[in-house]
Amino acid sequence: MIGGGGREHALVWKLAQSHAVQKIWCAPGNGGIARDAECLKADVSDVPALAALAGRLGPDLTVVGPELPLVGGIGDAFRARGWAIVAPSGQAAQLEGSKIFAKEFLLRHEIPAARKIGTFGYASKACDALRAVSWPLVIKADGLCAGKGVSVAQDAASAKDFIERALDKNELGPGGQRILLEETLEGDELSFILITDGQRYAPLVPTRDHKRLFDGNLGPNTGGMGAYSSDELLPPKLRATILETIVEPTLRGLAADGIPYQGFLYIGLMLTKSGPKVLEFNCRLGDPETQAIVARMDFDLAEVLAQAAAGKLDASKLRWKPGASVCLVLASAGYPENFETGKKIEGLANAEKIRGAKVFHAGTKRDGDAIVTSGGRVLGVTAAAPSLGAALAATYEAAGNIHFEGMHYRKDIAGHVNRVHATGD
Ligand code: AMP
Numbered sequence: 001m002i003g004g005g006g007r008e009h010a011l012v013w014k015l016a017q018s019h020a021v022q023k024i025w026c027a028p029g030n031g032g033i034a035r036d037a038e039c040l041k042a043d044v045s046d047v048p049a050l051a052a053l054a055g056r057l058g059p060d061l062t063v064v065g066p067e068l069p070l071v072g073g074i075g076d077a078f079r080a081r082g083w084a085i086v087a088p089s090g091q092a093a094q095l096e097g098s099k100i101f102a103k104e105f106l107l108r109h110e111i112p113a114a115r116k117i118g119t120f121g122y123a124s125k126a127c128d129a130l131r132a133v134s135w136p137l138v139i140k141a142d143g144l145c146a147g148k149g150v151s152v153a154q155d156a157a158s159a160k161d162f163i164e165r166a167l168d169k170n171e172l173g174p175g176g177q178r179i180l181l182e183e184t185l186e187g188d189e190l191s192f193i194l195i196t197d198g199q200r201y202a203p204l205v206p207t208r209d210h211k212r213l214f215d216g217n218l219g220p221n222t223g224g225m226g227a228y229s230s231d232e233l234l235p236p237k238l239r240a241t242i243l244e245t246i247v248e249p250t251l252r253g254l255a256a257d258g259i260p261y262q263g264f265l266y267i268g269l270m271l272t273k274s275g276p277k278v279l280e281f282n283c284r285l286g287d288p289e290t291q292a293i294v295a296r297m298d299f300d301l302a303e304v305l306a307q308a309a310a311g312k313l314d315a316s317k318l319r320w321k322p323g324a325s326v327c328l329v330l331a332s333a334g335y336p337e338n339f340e341t342g343k344k345i346e347g348l349a350n351a352e353k354i355r356g357a358k359v360f361h362a363g364t365k366r367d368g369d370a371i372v373t374s375g376g377r378v379l380g381v382t383a384a385a386p387s388l389g390a391a392l393a394a395t396y397e398a399a400g401n402i403h404f405e406g407m408h409y410r411k412d413i414a415g416h417v418n419r420v421h422a423t424g425d
Contacts, residue, residue: 001026001037002044002074003065006329006362006380007287009033010294011063011301013360018302025057031371032361032379047072054083061085061306064263070283071097071144075263084309086195088283092254092261095281099140099149099180102281109253111246113278114138114270117181123167126179130156136184141166143175147223147336152184185270185277190233191289192242192267195318197308198260201251202315203243205296206234207289208414213336215412222336223377226413229292230324230388242269242276250281262308288327288380291360295325295384324388326395328381328413332363333406335376343373343404350401356391357383357398373404388414 001012001024009032015021016036027050029039043049045068054062062078062085064070073090094101106113117133119142120126130137139162141149149172153159166176191207209227213219234242246267254261266282266289285293294301298319307313332339341363348371351359360382363375379402383394392414399409 001029001033001063001065002042002050002069004028004030004033004039004044005065005287005375006327006360006377007285007290008065009036009360009362010291010380010382011065011285012036013358014294014297014301015063015305018300020300020306021302025059027053030361030374031364031366032359034366044069045072047074047077050074051077051081054078055081059083061302061309062087063305065284065287067093067096067144067282067284070263084306086263086305086309088261088263088265089259092259093283095265096283097144098142099280100142100178103180103182105253105257106278109249109256111249111253111278112275114185115183117183119178119180120163121167121178123163126163126167126181127160129181130159133181134183138182138184139163139166140180140182141172141176142178142180145172145175147221148172149175150221185272185279187270187272189279190269190271190276191227191286192234192247192269193285193289193293194247194265194267195263195304195308195313196251196261196265197311197313198262199311200313200315201247202304202313202318203239203247204293204318205229205231205320206239207286207292208233209286209289210410210413213410215410220336222331224286224288224329225331225410226326226328227286227288227292228324228326228388228391228414229289229296230414231322232324232388238271238276246276246278262311287362288329288377291327291380291382292325295327295358295382296321296323321384323384323386324391325382325384326388326391326413327360328395328399328409329362329377330379330381330399330402330404330407330409332373332376332378332404333408339376340406341372341374342367343406345371345373345378345402345404347401347403351381351398354383354394354398354401356385356394357381359398359402378404378407
Protein backbone atom coordinates (compact mmCIF):
# COMPACT_ATOMS: atom_id res chain seq x y z
CA MET A 1 0.00 0.00 0.00
CA ILE A 2 1.34 3.39 -0.93
CA GLY A 3 0.21 6.33 1.17
CA GLY A 4 -0.25 7.15 4.81
CA GLY A 5 -3.66 8.70 5.49
CA GLY A 6 -7.11 7.62 6.60
CA ARG A 7 -7.88 6.29 3.13
CA GLU A 8 -4.88 3.99 3.27
CA HIS A 9 -5.65 2.87 6.82
CA ALA A 10 -9.19 1.91 5.79
CA LEU A 11 -7.89 -0.04 2.78
CA VAL A 12 -5.14 -1.78 4.77
CA TRP A 13 -7.62 -2.71 7.50
CA LYS A 14 -9.96 -4.27 4.94
CA LEU A 15 -7.19 -5.99 2.97
CA ALA A 16 -5.83 -7.51 6.18
CA GLN A 17 -9.15 -9.36 6.62
CA SER A 18 -8.66 -11.32 3.40
CA HIS A 19 -7.56 -14.95 3.69
CA ALA A 20 -5.40 -14.43 0.61
CA VAL A 21 -3.34 -11.72 2.33
CA GLN A 22 -0.30 -12.90 4.30
CA LYS A 23 1.61 -9.68 4.73
CA ILE A 24 1.06 -5.99 4.05
CA TRP A 25 3.70 -3.32 3.77
CA CYS A 26 2.65 0.31 3.80
CA ALA A 27 4.83 3.14 2.53
CA PRO A 28 4.92 5.32 4.55
CA GLY A 29 1.85 4.37 6.67
CA ASN A 30 1.09 5.96 10.06
CA GLY A 31 0.63 5.16 13.75
CA GLY A 32 -2.66 3.31 13.20
CA ILE A 33 -1.68 1.48 10.02
CA ALA A 34 1.31 0.08 11.93
CA ARG A 35 -1.12 -2.25 13.72
CA ASP A 36 -2.10 -4.00 10.46
CA ALA A 37 0.95 -3.52 8.25
CA GLU A 38 4.69 -3.06 8.38
CA CYS A 39 5.27 0.63 7.75
CA LEU A 40 8.29 1.73 5.72
CA LYS A 41 9.74 5.18 5.21
CA ALA A 42 8.92 6.54 1.76
CA ASP A 43 8.44 9.69 -0.29
CA VAL A 44 5.21 9.11 -2.23
CA SER A 45 6.27 11.52 -4.97
CA ASP A 46 9.44 9.54 -5.76
CA VAL A 47 8.32 6.87 -8.24
CA PRO A 48 11.81 5.39 -8.89
CA ALA A 49 12.37 4.98 -5.13
CA LEU A 50 8.94 3.35 -4.73
CA ALA A 51 9.78 0.96 -7.58
CA ALA A 52 13.11 0.13 -5.93
CA LEU A 53 11.28 -0.54 -2.66
CA ALA A 54 8.75 -2.83 -4.37
CA GLY A 55 11.64 -4.57 -6.14
CA ARG A 56 13.15 -5.38 -2.73
CA LEU A 57 9.89 -6.46 -1.07
CA GLY A 58 8.30 -8.33 -3.97
CA PRO A 59 4.60 -7.78 -3.16
CA ASP A 60 2.05 -9.76 -5.20
CA LEU A 61 -0.05 -6.61 -5.54
CA THR A 62 0.49 -2.88 -5.03
CA VAL A 63 -2.36 -0.50 -4.27
CA VAL A 64 -1.84 3.25 -4.57
CA GLY A 65 -3.72 5.79 -2.45
CA PRO A 66 -2.55 9.33 -3.32
CA GLU A 67 -2.49 11.15 -6.65
CA LEU A 68 1.17 12.21 -6.72
CA PRO A 69 2.68 8.82 -7.61
CA LEU A 70 -0.21 8.13 -10.01
CA VAL A 71 0.32 11.34 -11.94
CA GLY A 72 4.05 10.57 -11.73
CA GLY A 73 3.49 7.35 -13.68
CA ILE A 74 3.79 4.65 -11.02
CA GLY A 75 1.23 2.51 -12.89
CA ASP A 76 3.43 2.45 -16.02
CA ALA A 77 6.64 1.89 -14.04
CA PHE A 78 5.26 -1.15 -12.23
CA ARG A 79 3.47 -2.69 -15.22
CA ALA A 80 6.61 -2.31 -17.36
CA ARG A 81 8.29 -4.60 -14.82
CA GLY A 82 5.40 -7.06 -14.90
CA TRP A 83 4.22 -6.18 -11.36
CA ALA A 84 0.52 -6.18 -10.51
CA ILE A 85 -0.71 -2.72 -9.45
CA VAL A 86 -4.06 -0.99 -9.07
CA ALA A 87 -3.21 2.31 -10.77
CA PRO A 88 -4.16 4.07 -14.00
CA SER A 89 -1.40 4.95 -16.47
CA GLY A 90 0.33 8.30 -16.07
CA GLN A 91 -1.48 9.52 -19.18
CA ALA A 92 -4.87 8.47 -17.78
CA ALA A 93 -4.01 10.14 -14.47
CA GLN A 94 -3.91 13.44 -16.39
CA LEU A 95 -7.70 13.42 -15.90
CA GLU A 96 -6.79 14.59 -12.40
CA GLY A 97 -3.31 16.01 -13.08
CA SER A 98 -4.56 18.59 -15.59
CA LYS A 99 -7.95 20.28 -15.35
CA ILE A 100 -7.48 21.51 -18.91
CA PHE A 101 -6.81 17.96 -20.16
CA ALA A 102 -9.96 16.82 -18.32
CA LYS A 103 -12.04 19.68 -19.76
CA GLU A 104 -10.88 18.94 -23.32
CA PHE A 105 -11.68 15.26 -22.75
CA LEU A 106 -15.20 16.09 -21.50
CA LEU A 107 -15.81 18.40 -24.46
CA ARG A 108 -14.44 15.92 -27.02
CA HIS A 109 -16.74 13.17 -25.77
CA GLU A 110 -19.75 15.41 -25.12
CA ILE A 111 -19.97 14.45 -21.45
CA PRO A 112 -22.13 16.88 -19.40
CA ALA A 113 -19.93 19.32 -17.46
CA ALA A 114 -19.60 23.01 -16.61
CA ARG A 115 -19.26 25.24 -19.71
CA LYS A 116 -15.66 26.18 -20.45
CA ILE A 117 -15.04 29.92 -20.74
CA GLY A 118 -11.35 29.74 -21.59
CA THR A 119 -7.85 28.67 -20.61
CA PHE A 120 -5.11 31.18 -19.89
CA GLY A 121 -1.39 31.39 -19.18
CA TYR A 122 -1.28 35.21 -18.78
CA ALA A 123 -3.11 37.12 -16.05
CA SER A 124 -3.85 40.11 -18.31
CA LYS A 125 -5.65 37.93 -20.88
CA ALA A 126 -7.59 36.07 -18.18
CA CYS A 127 -8.63 39.39 -16.57
CA ASP A 128 -9.79 40.72 -19.97
CA ALA A 129 -12.07 37.68 -20.24
CA LEU A 130 -13.75 38.62 -16.92
CA ARG A 131 -15.69 41.41 -18.68
CA ALA A 132 -17.94 38.91 -20.43
CA VAL A 133 -18.69 36.38 -17.68
CA SER A 134 -21.52 35.96 -15.21
CA TRP A 135 -20.94 35.56 -11.47
CA PRO A 136 -19.99 33.56 -9.50
CA LEU A 137 -17.23 32.23 -11.73
CA VAL A 138 -15.12 29.11 -11.20
CA ILE A 139 -11.36 29.46 -11.69
CA LYS A 140 -9.20 26.35 -11.63
CA ALA A 141 -5.45 26.01 -11.61
CA ASP A 142 -4.55 23.44 -14.25
CA GLY A 143 -2.26 21.19 -12.23
CA LEU A 144 -2.12 19.59 -8.78
CA CYS A 145 -2.27 22.22 -6.04
CA ALA A 146 -2.90 20.16 -2.90
CA GLY A 147 -6.58 21.14 -2.75
CA LYS A 148 -5.97 24.89 -3.11
CA GLY A 149 -6.38 25.11 -6.88
CA VAL A 150 -10.07 26.03 -7.22
CA SER A 151 -11.75 29.34 -6.52
CA VAL A 152 -15.45 30.07 -6.78
CA ALA A 153 -15.11 33.85 -7.29
CA GLN A 154 -18.11 35.99 -6.37
CA ASP A 155 -16.94 39.13 -8.21
CA ALA A 156 -14.26 40.51 -10.53
CA ALA A 157 -12.05 41.74 -7.68
CA SER A 158 -11.71 38.31 -6.06
CA ALA A 159 -11.33 36.63 -9.47
CA LYS A 160 -8.52 39.01 -10.37
CA ASP A 161 -6.84 38.36 -7.03
CA PHE A 162 -6.88 34.57 -7.55
CA ILE A 163 -5.73 34.88 -11.17
CA GLU A 164 -2.79 37.09 -10.19
CA ARG A 165 -1.82 34.85 -7.29
CA ALA A 166 -1.72 31.87 -9.66
CA LEU A 167 -0.25 33.36 -12.84
CA ASP A 168 1.82 36.36 -11.70
CA LYS A 169 2.90 35.62 -8.14
CA ASN A 170 3.23 31.85 -8.65
CA GLU A 171 1.67 31.28 -5.22
CA LEU A 172 0.12 27.96 -6.25
CA GLY A 173 3.42 26.56 -7.54
CA PRO A 174 3.89 24.79 -10.88
CA GLY A 175 0.27 23.53 -10.85
CA GLY A 176 -0.94 27.13 -11.15
CA GLN A 177 0.90 28.19 -14.30
CA ARG A 178 -2.20 27.83 -16.45
CA ILE A 179 -5.80 28.37 -15.42
CA LEU A 180 -9.23 27.36 -16.62
CA LEU A 181 -12.33 29.55 -16.30
CA GLU A 182 -15.67 27.78 -16.26
CA GLU A 183 -19.29 28.38 -15.41
CA THR A 184 -20.47 27.77 -11.84
CA LEU A 185 -22.87 24.87 -11.45
CA GLU A 186 -25.54 24.77 -8.78
CA GLY A 187 -26.91 21.77 -6.96
CA ASP A 188 -25.90 19.03 -4.54
CA GLU A 189 -22.56 17.31 -5.01
CA LEU A 190 -22.16 13.55 -5.22
CA SER A 191 -19.00 11.45 -5.35
CA PHE A 192 -19.36 8.56 -7.75
CA ILE A 193 -16.35 6.24 -7.63
CA LEU A 194 -15.84 3.13 -9.70
CA ILE A 195 -13.18 0.52 -10.20
CA THR A 196 -12.28 -0.59 -13.70
CA ASP A 197 -9.89 -3.13 -15.17
CA GLY A 198 -9.84 -1.28 -18.49
CA GLN A 199 -12.76 -3.27 -19.93
CA ARG A 200 -15.28 -3.88 -17.18
CA TYR A 201 -16.21 -1.60 -14.30
CA ALA A 202 -18.03 -1.77 -10.98
CA PRO A 203 -19.40 1.29 -9.15
CA LEU A 204 -18.71 1.64 -5.44
CA VAL A 205 -21.44 2.89 -3.11
CA PRO A 206 -22.20 6.63 -3.53
CA THR A 207 -20.81 9.16 -1.06
CA ARG A 208 -21.02 12.83 -0.24
CA ASP A 209 -18.12 14.62 1.37
CA HIS A 210 -17.88 17.79 3.43
CA LYS A 211 -14.94 19.92 2.31
CA ARG A 212 -15.55 23.10 4.31
CA LEU A 213 -14.01 23.45 7.74
CA PHE A 214 -17.10 24.61 9.66
CA ASP A 215 -20.68 23.50 10.14
CA GLY A 216 -23.15 24.76 7.58
CA ASN A 217 -20.52 24.41 4.81
CA LEU A 218 -18.78 27.59 5.95
CA GLY A 219 -15.11 28.45 6.25
CA PRO A 220 -12.13 27.45 4.14
CA ASN A 221 -11.85 24.33 2.02
CA THR A 222 -10.03 21.38 3.57
CA GLY A 223 -8.95 17.94 2.41
CA GLY A 224 -12.30 16.77 3.78
CA MET A 225 -13.94 17.00 7.21
CA GLY A 226 -16.23 14.01 6.79
CA ALA A 227 -18.30 11.96 4.39
CA TYR A 228 -21.24 9.64 4.38
CA SER A 229 -22.67 6.94 2.21
CA SER A 230 -26.28 5.92 1.85
CA ASP A 231 -28.20 4.35 -0.99
CA GLU A 232 -30.67 7.22 -0.64
CA LEU A 233 -28.01 9.47 -2.17
CA LEU A 234 -28.48 7.64 -5.43
CA PRO A 235 -32.04 6.63 -6.36
CA PRO A 236 -32.15 4.01 -9.18
CA LYS A 237 -33.20 6.53 -11.84
CA LEU A 238 -30.35 8.92 -11.05
CA ARG A 239 -27.92 6.01 -10.97
CA ALA A 240 -29.07 4.91 -14.43
CA THR A 241 -28.69 8.48 -15.76
CA ILE A 242 -25.17 8.78 -14.34
CA LEU A 243 -24.13 5.46 -15.83
CA GLU A 244 -25.63 6.26 -19.22
CA THR A 245 -24.66 9.92 -19.63
CA ILE A 246 -21.39 10.08 -17.70
CA VAL A 247 -19.72 6.80 -16.70
CA GLU A 248 -20.09 4.88 -19.93
CA PRO A 249 -19.21 7.80 -22.24
CA THR A 250 -16.14 8.44 -20.05
CA LEU A 251 -14.91 4.85 -20.30
CA ARG A 252 -15.73 4.71 -24.03
CA GLY A 253 -13.93 8.04 -24.50
CA LEU A 254 -10.80 6.77 -22.76
CA ALA A 255 -10.82 3.65 -24.96
CA ALA A 256 -11.41 5.75 -28.11
CA ASP A 257 -8.50 8.03 -27.19
CA GLY A 258 -6.26 4.99 -26.67
CA ILE A 259 -5.78 5.77 -22.96
CA PRO A 260 -5.73 2.60 -20.85
CA TYR A 261 -7.41 3.08 -17.47
CA GLN A 262 -7.09 0.48 -14.77
CA GLY A 263 -7.84 1.41 -11.19
CA PHE A 264 -10.20 3.68 -9.30
CA LEU A 265 -11.88 6.54 -11.11
CA TYR A 266 -13.52 9.19 -8.95
CA ILE A 267 -16.14 11.30 -10.66
CA GLY A 268 -17.16 14.40 -8.72
CA LEU A 269 -20.66 15.35 -9.84
CA MET A 270 -22.97 18.29 -9.42
CA LEU A 271 -26.60 17.21 -9.48
CA THR A 272 -28.01 20.21 -11.36
CA LYS A 273 -31.59 20.93 -12.40
CA SER A 274 -30.64 19.86 -15.91
CA GLY A 275 -29.09 16.59 -14.77
CA PRO A 276 -25.79 15.38 -13.32
CA LYS A 277 -22.65 17.14 -14.59
CA VAL A 278 -18.97 16.42 -14.04
CA LEU A 279 -17.11 18.79 -11.69
CA GLU A 280 -13.86 16.89 -11.62
CA PHE A 281 -12.15 13.59 -12.13
CA ASN A 282 -9.72 12.09 -9.64
CA CYS A 283 -7.58 9.13 -10.65
CA ARG A 284 -7.86 7.56 -7.20
CA LEU A 285 -10.15 7.03 -4.25
CA GLY A 286 -11.14 10.11 -2.27
CA ASP A 287 -10.41 10.65 1.40
CA PRO A 288 -12.49 10.66 3.64
CA GLU A 289 -14.99 9.02 1.24
CA THR A 290 -12.95 5.81 1.18
CA GLN A 291 -13.38 5.34 4.90
CA ALA A 292 -17.18 5.47 4.55
CA ILE A 293 -17.04 3.18 1.51
CA VAL A 294 -14.81 0.59 3.18
CA ALA A 295 -17.17 0.52 6.17
CA ARG A 296 -19.90 -0.77 3.84
CA MET A 297 -17.79 -3.36 2.00
CA ASP A 298 -19.04 -6.90 2.35
CA PHE A 299 -16.55 -8.59 0.04
CA ASP A 300 -12.95 -9.66 -0.17
CA LEU A 301 -11.20 -6.45 -1.24
CA ALA A 302 -7.88 -8.18 -1.93
CA GLU A 303 -9.54 -10.58 -4.35
CA VAL A 304 -11.37 -7.79 -6.21
CA LEU A 305 -8.26 -5.60 -6.45
CA ALA A 306 -6.08 -8.47 -7.64
CA GLN A 307 -8.65 -9.26 -10.32
CA ALA A 308 -8.84 -5.61 -11.40
CA ALA A 309 -5.04 -5.42 -11.68
CA ALA A 310 -5.06 -8.61 -13.76
CA GLY A 311 -7.73 -7.30 -16.14
CA LYS A 312 -10.27 -9.78 -14.80
CA LEU A 313 -12.65 -7.70 -12.70
CA ASP A 314 -15.80 -9.57 -11.70
CA ALA A 315 -18.33 -6.86 -10.76
CA SER A 316 -20.65 -9.42 -9.16
CA LYS A 317 -18.07 -9.87 -6.35
CA LEU A 318 -18.70 -6.40 -4.95
CA ARG A 319 -21.36 -6.76 -2.28
CA TRP A 320 -22.37 -3.98 0.08
CA LYS A 321 -23.91 -3.79 3.52
CA PRO A 322 -27.35 -2.24 3.18
CA GLY A 323 -27.96 0.99 5.08
CA ALA A 324 -25.40 3.73 5.53
CA SER A 325 -22.00 4.71 6.84
CA VAL A 326 -20.40 7.87 8.14
CA CYS A 327 -16.81 9.08 8.47
CA LEU A 328 -16.14 12.03 10.75
CA VAL A 329 -12.70 13.66 10.65
CA LEU A 330 -11.13 14.78 13.93
CA ALA A 331 -8.68 17.56 13.11
CA SER A 332 -5.83 19.38 14.84
CA ALA A 333 -6.03 22.97 16.09
CA GLY A 334 -5.17 25.30 13.22
CA TYR A 335 -5.99 22.88 10.38
CA PRO A 336 -6.10 23.47 7.36
CA GLU A 337 -3.49 26.21 7.90
CA ASN A 338 -0.55 25.74 10.27
CA PHE A 339 -1.51 23.12 12.81
CA GLU A 340 -0.08 21.75 16.01
CA THR A 341 1.26 18.20 16.31
CA GLY A 342 2.63 15.88 18.99
CA LYS A 343 -0.56 15.91 21.08
CA LYS A 344 -1.34 12.70 22.96
CA ILE A 345 -4.55 11.00 21.79
CA GLU A 346 -6.76 9.38 24.39
CA GLY A 347 -9.88 7.24 24.29
CA LEU A 348 -9.21 5.28 21.10
CA ALA A 349 -10.00 1.89 22.62
CA ASN A 350 -13.26 3.12 24.16
CA ALA A 351 -14.32 4.67 20.84
CA GLU A 352 -13.98 1.32 19.10
CA LYS A 353 -16.18 -0.34 21.73
CA ILE A 354 -19.16 1.47 20.17
CA ARG A 355 -21.06 -1.01 18.03
CA GLY A 356 -20.22 -0.64 14.33
CA ALA A 357 -17.51 2.00 14.91
CA LYS A 358 -13.92 1.90 13.71
CA VAL A 359 -11.31 4.62 14.07
CA PHE A 360 -9.01 5.05 11.09
CA HIS A 361 -5.80 6.98 11.56
CA ALA A 362 -4.82 9.78 9.19
CA GLY A 363 -2.19 11.91 10.96
CA THR A 364 -0.88 9.91 13.90
CA LYS A 365 2.34 8.31 14.98
CA ARG A 366 3.52 6.08 17.75
CA ASP A 367 5.47 7.64 20.59
CA GLY A 368 6.48 4.84 22.95
CA ASP A 369 3.21 3.30 24.12
CA ALA A 370 1.21 6.38 23.18
CA ILE A 371 -0.36 7.51 19.90
CA VAL A 372 0.22 11.20 19.18
CA THR A 373 -1.01 13.58 16.49
CA SER A 374 1.27 14.15 13.50
CA GLY A 375 -1.01 15.74 10.89
CA GLY A 376 -3.86 18.17 10.30
CA ARG A 377 -6.49 15.53 9.83
CA VAL A 378 -5.80 13.14 12.68
CA LEU A 379 -8.50 10.47 12.80
CA GLY A 380 -11.49 9.30 10.78
CA VAL A 381 -14.16 8.00 13.12
CA THR A 382 -16.24 5.70 10.96
CA ALA A 383 -19.37 3.65 11.51
CA ALA A 384 -21.73 1.60 9.40
CA ALA A 385 -25.30 0.83 10.48
CA PRO A 386 -28.64 -0.21 8.99
CA SER A 387 -29.75 3.44 8.79
CA LEU A 388 -28.06 6.81 8.37
CA GLY A 389 -29.40 7.95 11.75
CA ALA A 390 -27.89 4.93 13.50
CA ALA A 391 -24.56 5.36 11.67
CA LEU A 392 -24.43 9.03 12.72
CA ALA A 393 -25.30 8.21 16.32
CA ALA A 394 -22.56 5.56 16.53
CA THR A 395 -20.00 7.87 14.88
CA TYR A 396 -20.63 10.82 17.18
CA GLU A 397 -20.80 8.60 20.25
CA ALA A 398 -17.44 7.06 19.33
CA ALA A 399 -15.93 10.50 18.65
CA GLY A 400 -17.16 11.65 22.06
CA ASN A 401 -14.76 9.17 23.66
CA ILE A 402 -11.69 10.58 21.95
CA HIS A 403 -9.67 13.52 23.12
CA PHE A 404 -6.53 15.39 22.16
CA GLU A 405 -5.61 19.01 22.79
CA GLY A 406 -7.11 21.31 20.16
CA MET A 407 -9.28 18.58 18.61
CA HIS A 408 -12.14 19.87 16.50
CA TYR A 409 -14.70 18.33 14.17
CA ARG A 410 -17.87 19.16 12.32
CA LYS A 411 -21.13 18.52 14.10
CA ASP A 412 -23.27 18.39 10.97
CA ILE A 413 -22.10 15.51 8.81
CA ALA A 414 -25.07 14.43 6.66
CA GLY A 415 -27.17 17.21 8.16
CA HIS A 416 -26.52 15.98 11.68
CA VAL A 417 -26.63 19.50 13.15
CA ASN A 418 -30.16 19.45 14.54
CA ARG A 419 -29.70 16.14 16.24
CA VAL A 420 -26.45 17.20 17.94
CA HIS A 421 -27.89 20.54 19.12
CA ALA A 422 -30.99 18.80 20.38
CA THR A 423 -28.91 16.62 22.65
CA GLY A 424 -26.96 19.63 23.89
CA ASP A 425 -23.57 18.56 22.48
P1 AMP B 1 -12.37 20.32 -8.07
O1 AMP B 1 -10.99 20.25 -7.49
O2 AMP B 1 -12.42 20.58 -9.51
O3 AMP B 1 -13.23 19.23 -7.61
O4 AMP B 1 -13.09 21.50 -7.31
C1 AMP B 1 -13.21 21.49 -5.89
C2 AMP B 1 -14.59 21.93 -5.49
O5 AMP B 1 -14.89 23.17 -6.11
C3 AMP B 1 -15.70 20.98 -5.95
O6 AMP B 1 -15.88 19.90 -5.08
C4 AMP B 1 -16.87 21.94 -5.96
O7 AMP B 1 -17.37 22.14 -4.67
C5 AMP B 1 -16.26 23.23 -6.45
N1 AMP B 1 -16.40 23.34 -7.91
C6 AMP B 1 -15.54 22.94 -8.86
N2 AMP B 1 -16.01 23.22 -10.09
C7 AMP B 1 -17.20 23.81 -9.91
C8 AMP B 1 -18.20 24.35 -10.79
N3 AMP B 1 -18.04 24.37 -12.12
N4 AMP B 1 -19.31 24.88 -10.24
C9 AMP B 1 -19.49 24.90 -8.90
N5 AMP B 1 -18.59 24.43 -8.02
C10 AMP B 1 -17.46 23.89 -8.51
